[in-house]
Amino acid sequence: MRITCPLCGERDRREFTYKGTALAIPALDAGVAAWDDYVHMRDNLPGAIDEWWQHDMGCGSWLKVTRNTVSHEMIAVVAGEASGLGLAEAQANPEDQA
Amino acid sequence: MGALLQRRAGTARHDAVAWGYARGADKFGVDLIQNCEVTGIDVEGGKVVGVQTARGPIKAKKIALAAAGRSSQVAAMAGLRLPIESHVLQAFVSEGLKPIIDHVITFAEGHLYISQSDKGGLVFGSYLDFYSSYAARGNLPMQEHTMEAIAAMVPAVTKARLLRSWGGIMDMTPDGSPIIDHTPIEGLYLNAGWCYGGFKATPASGHCFAHLIATDRPHAAATKFKLDRFRTGKGLMDEEGTGAQHNLH
Numbered sequence: 484m485r486i487t488c489p490l491c492g493e494r495d496r497r498e499f500t501y502k503g504t505a506l507a508i509p510a511l512d513a514g515v516a517a518w519d520d521y522v523h524m525r526d527n528l529p530g531a532i533d534e535w536w537q538h539d540m541g542c543g544s545w546l547k548v549t550r551n552t553v554s555h556e557m558i559a560v561v562a563g564e565a566s567g568l569g570l571a572e573a574q575a576n577p578e579d580q581a
Numbered sequence: 582m583g584a585l586l587q588r589r590a591g592t593a594r595h596d597a598v599a600w601g602y603a604r605g606a607d608k609f610g611v612d613l614i615q616n617c618e619v620t621g622i623d624v625e626g627g628k629v630v631g632v633q634t635a636r637g638p639i640k641a642k643k644i645a646l647a648a649a650g651r652s653s654q655v656a657a658m659a660g661l662r663l664p665i666e667s668h669v670l671q672a673f674v675s676e677g678l679k680p681i682i683d684h685v686i687t688f689a690e691g692h693l694y695i696s697q698s699d700k701g702g703l704v705f706g707s708y709l710d711f712y713s714s715y716a717a718r719g720n721l722p723m724q725e726h727t728m729e730a731i732a733a734m735v736p737a738v739t740k741a742r743l744l745r746s747w748g749g750i751m752d753m754t755p756d757g758s759p760i761i762d763h764t765p766i767e768g769l770y771l772n773a774g775w776c777y778g779g780f781k782a783t784p785a786s787g788h789c790f791a792h793l794i795a796t797d798r799p800h801a802a803a804t805k806f807k808l809d810r811f812r813t814g815k816g817l818m819d820e821e822g823t824g825a826q827h828n829l830h
Contacts, residue, residue, distance in 0.1 A: 484720045497722050501712045503828045504666065515812065522826055523664040523755050523811040527653035529715040552667070552715045 484555050489562045490542045502535035505547050507567065529553045535568070592685055592696050595780055602787075622659040622769070629659070629768040645770040645794050647787075650750030651715075652773035659766055663773065664755055664811045666827050669710045669748040670777050671719035673727065675741040677701030682735070691730045695738070703738055705731050709751065709777065711828070719748040751777050755811050757830030758818035761789050761799065762808040770794050771808060776830060 484496040504525060509517040531551050538544045547566035549559040603613060614636070621633035622644065631640040648655045656663050678701050685696040695705035707727040710719040724746065732739045754760065754774035759782070761772050772790040775782060789800035799806070810816040811825060823829040 495722075496720060501828065504713070519812040524662045525653065525664065525666050525827070526657075526662060527666050527713070528657060529654070532713065534713070550712075552713055555714065555716055555720075 484557075486536055486538075486546065486548060486557055487560055488538050488541055488544065488546060489560060490544060491538065494538070494541060498538060498540040499536040499546075500539050502537050502545070505533040505535050505566075505568075508569070531558055590685060592698075593781075594699075598780075598783065602783075619655065619658070622655075624659055624766055624769075627767055629766060641768075643768050643770065643794055645772065645790065647772040647790065649752050649773060649775055649779050652752050652771070656764070656771070659764070659769055661764055661766065661769075663760075663771075664808075665774055666713050666753045667715055668712070668751045668753045669714035669716060669719045670706065670708075670751050671710065671723055671727070671746055671748045672704070672706040673724075673746045674698070674744050675703040675705075675738065676744045678703065678741060681737065686735065688730070688734055691734075693727070693730050693734060695731060695735060702744060703741060705738075707731075709753075710748070714748070715750055717748050717750060719746075749777075752779075753827065753830065755827050755830075756817045756819045756825040757821060759786070759806050760808050761786065761793060761803045761806040763793075763797075764808065 485493050486496065486499055487493045506521055509521050529552055531549055533547055533549050536546050536548050538546060544562045545566070545568050547561045547568065548557060550557055607613060614634075618635045619632050620635060622629060623631045623633065623638075629641065629644045631638055632644060646652065646655050650667055653663050653665050653667065678697070680697060680701075682695065682697040682703065685694060687694045691707055693705070693707045695703055697703050705727070707730055708723060710723045728743075752774045753776050757776050758774070759772075759776070759779075760774040763769075764771050770790065770793060772786060775786070779786070785802065789803035789806075792798070792800035793803070805816050805818060807816060810818075814825075817825045819825050821830060
């Protein structure tokens with residue numbers, strides 16, 4: 484299994500650490516149901532899934548990878564801002580240092 | 582250097598166990614319908630009324646799901662999501678050898694186990710591949726890790742050839758512990774989330790599940806295996822102390 488890192492190119496799976504299913508992080512005050520959904524509940528159906536892989540033995544980027552869980556085919560890889568990683572609050576207020 | 586010896590432990594022939602239960606169930610008058618896929622679960626007014634199958638519908642007041650690896654797929658037929666991710670665990674068998682191992686040898690820190698089947702093959706394995714999968718096969722990095730670890734633990738096995746390997750689909754829960762419970766749908770029961778520890782729990786798990794289905798009360802040994810423990814945070818069974826979220830078990 485190989486992942487094409489947008490910065491480093493196609494690399495062996497061993498350079499990456501799987502970080503789990505990629506889901507939009509709820510707002511901090513979204514409530515128990517939204518956070519239970521995000522932390523625990525999963526569709527978990529065969530086919531294309533979005534997940535985070537960190538290129539920790541390469542550039543260190545967090546990549547949102549779309550992968551087919553039946554064939555392991557890598558369908559898409561997105562890095563950086565376009566991947567939507569991070570809290571909505573932080574993305575809306577990038578200057579906040581709190 | 583230290584070790585533990587568990588004299589009462591051992592191995593079981595997985596196929597013999599499956600066929601033993603099949604023969605026993607058949608003797609009690611249970612209909613076992615093979616090669617018949619469930620394609621839908623009919624729910625009316627919050628209650629199950631039956632299933633749709635590749636060979637036609639079956640009405641039922643009580644439906645029990647025990648479809649490890651594909652629990653989410655089957656639950657989705659009733660409109661349910663589960664706190665489960667399906668991950669791949671590889672297993673390996675060597676060519677047949679004269680008896681050299683008459684125990685199960687494990688190295689818990691490496692999730693490593695090895696034993697010898699009565700056909701002579703060494704049966705061994707280690708970790709999950711650590712990504713979700715329905716492929717029923719894993720990749721080379723974890724194969725390589727397993728071979729290195731086994732060779733370090735039992736150097737003699739390096740002389741043997743690997744005969745076959747495969748991957749099983751594991752029902753992984755956030756706290757690494759199983760679920761035997763009602764679902765929010767009346768008459769629909771769930772036995773799932775056994776992660777990579779399911780086969781050895783089969784007799785007890787089945788017994789507890791039967792108790793729940795028959796009496797609508799959990800068996801005393803399974804009261805903690807609740808489906809809602811992740812949402813409430815009460816009764817989590819985080820056995821490895823790593824936290825109750827996915828990919829830590």
